[in-house]
Amino acid sequence: CVVIPKAGSISTRIAIDVPGNYAVFARSTRATKPATADVFIDDAPVPPINARAGQTYLTGVVALTRGKHTITIRPRGGRDIRADFILLTNDLTVAGYDFAYHAAPVQ
Numbered sequence: 001c002v003v004i005p006k007a008g009s010i011s012t013r014i015a016i017d018v019p020g021n022y023a024v025f026a027r028s029t030r031a032t033k034p035a036t037a038d039v040f041i042d043d044a045p046v047p048p049i050n051a052r053a054g055q056t057y058l059t060g061v062v063a064l065t066r067g068k069h070t071i072t073i074r075p076r077g078g079r080d081i082r083a084d085f086i087l088l089t090n091d092l093t094v095a096g097y098d099f100a101y102h103a104a105p106v107q
Helices: none
Strands: 002-004 010-016 020-030 037-041 051-053 056-064 067-075 081-089
Touching: 002 067, 020 037, 020 067, 037 056, 037 081, 056 081, 067 081
Parallel strands: none
Antiparallel strands: 002 081, 010 067, 020 056, 020 081, 037 067, 051 056
8 A cells, every 4th residue: 555645646657568448447545435546647637437346446448559658646635545556457348346355454
């Protein structure tokens, strides 16, 4: 779990081998409750869907080209979040993720 301060962000680079449409799922919390976050790919916002999908949110669907991309997560609402999961899949039949393991809240 990574704490992202209210005015902060966290980024990582990914490599896409197969171009196409990718669903973006993310999991973050605020005060032990699910929280949405803004997700950007290559500095462009992922068009928001923010539908609850298991323990994750379907943040949105984005078209990606082959090559390297940067994913950035930023908190919403002027408050920090704890982010611990982001997933991109080109299998658009995936409907979200649940986890058998539930960790105690990080203090």
